[in-house]
Amino acid sequence: MLSPSPPRAALGDRALFSSLAFDAYLNHAGISPPSRAVVAAVAETLEDYAARGFAAWPTHNERRARLRERLAAMIGAASANDVGFTTNTTSGVMDIALCFPWKSGDAVVLFEGEFPANVTPWQRAAETFGLELRFVSLEGFHRSHEEGLAALDVALADGRARLVAVSAVQFQTGLRMPIAAIAKRAHQAGAQCFVDAVQACGAVPVDVREGPVDYLACGSHKWLMGTEGAGFLYVHPSRIAQLVPRVAGWLSHEEPVRFLLEGAGHLRYDRPVRAQTNFIEGGNVPTPSFAALDASLALIEQLSVPTIFEHVQRYLDALEPALIDRGFRSVRSAFSEGRSGSLCVLAPEGVAIEPLHRAIVRERVACAMPDGHLRFSPHWPNSVDEVPAVLAAIDRAMGRA
Ligand SMILES: Cc1ncc(COP(=O)(O)O)c(C=O)c1O
Structure with missing residues (x-):
């Protein structure tokens, strides 16, 4: 039957995403990986139908x-x-x-x-x-x-x-x-x-x-x-x-x-x-x-949307200047009311976006490439502590691409 209470969520803690095959998952604006809680809810629902039709x-x-x-x-x-x-x-x-x-x-x-x-x-x-x-x-x-x-x-x-x-x-x-x-x-x-x-x-x-x-x-x-x-x-x-x-x-x-x-x-x-x-x-x-x-x-309710928003902004605040230092051009809004969960950047002059994106994903950093922008979209399980590893992966990808 259905679980009586959901597991606990904590900002920056990906314990509920134990099957995730990426070191940093930054494509929640594309498709989110389901948490263990979600996987369990789907399985329990189907089991219930399997038992009771x-x-x-x-x-x-x-x-x-x-x-x-x-x-x-x-x-x-x-x-x-x-x-x-x-x-x-x-x-x-x-x-x-x-x-x-x-x-x-x-x-x-x-x-x-x-x-x-x-x-x-x-x-x-x-x-x-x-x-x-x-x-x-x-x-x-x-x-x-x-x-x-x-x-x-x-x-x-x-x-x-x-x-x-x-x-x-x-x-x-x-x-x-x-x-x-x-x-x-x-x-x-x-x-x-x-x-x-x-x-x-x-x-x-x-x-x-x-x-x-x-x-x-x-x-x-x-x-x-x-x-x-x-x-x-x-x-x-x-x-x-x-x-x-x-x-x-x-x-x-x-x-x-x-x-x-x-x-x-x-x-x-x-x-x-x-x-x-x-x-x-x-x-x-x-x-x-x-x-x-x-x-x-x-x-999400345990954490609250405004708290998640602030958490994601802290992550993007750490990532954005480091990408600009590497020659990327950020299109993130200059004013806070224009900001969201996604940081979108254009590749440095002379760098083709498609091979770069492929190389970053191969470095186990999931991100997206909507119409020529590189999009990084973290969520509550992403920890700002992973940003240095993300940047190191991007540096390696830039070297390859
Ligand atoms: C702004 C926006 N609307 C709609 C969609 C797609 O919506 P759905 O597949 O849920 O219909 C996307 C991305 O997939 C999107 O970015």
Whole structure:
């Protein structure tokens, strides 16, 4: 059965990651390795289904109800009813792209350089509903929020924009976006604000009350340190009634399982679709992935997201100047509100990024290479004490590459 209490997490202690095959794992912005607690939760869930089959479902459904409350608390949502489960960030973006009450000629404002998960569904919606996509440059946001927001204002000026979609943290540069200010500007122009929070939740504080944010989608395999296959979507309660439930499935209705549990006469197709965010849960969800998220969130809660954020900043504060000394160019924000869990740098003049990245990974330092940047993304188990070893590995890699 399920473990009564989770193991303890400690900043800088990777004891719960005993199978990790890297000396330093700095790719939490890509995919987090699951902790022993996560592995155990997945195994226990499957064992429970192996033993009990259908009878295990209520146990895990109840566990997910608690998880929904904890996710709501993490992002500052007023109620667990404002949170629906998805299978990844993209499916949350698609839910809103399909269900938004579009009118032909509406405009959607996006940002240049966004991860495609926060572009493709809007492109599909543009084609399906006759929308115009407008891209705003991120350049100004790198210099100051005021400059970036001024560029956004231009895109909102004619009043035709209905939605602004933005990542809370940019995947390529680690730039943290002023989502509350973006939401406010959107509202002033008669638009709404959608946030892709997968590069933030778990390591960067996020609060949907500020703005307020209208929609937020997130997956769990990055900074939430779960596995692939589980995500969530937040919808502000004032926005639910206007959504068109184009993604509804059999579990989206009121009392959807009565016909399976209460005898004859309950099979109906006219039950209303639930007027809360979980209408997006049209069918069964990947239970082991949600058990994974539950277990990893328990560890993150023990430490708290603001504490993790500070811990990660201390790590990056040690790494960044040493990389600059070696000729790398850091694109980390100069101001603290623009910083996230990722430190992204460009390779020194004349050094090709791809062989360098390969050489660093071969030195047992996991990092990523999003569109030509080297990205280092530590999390709570990384200790700042490992930074000298990371730098030594990079020096060896530079020698080889
Ligand atoms: C900003 C951003 N959004 C979305 C994704 C992908 O989301 P998912 O695979 O959870 O749909 C990524 C990275 O994989 C990302 O960096």
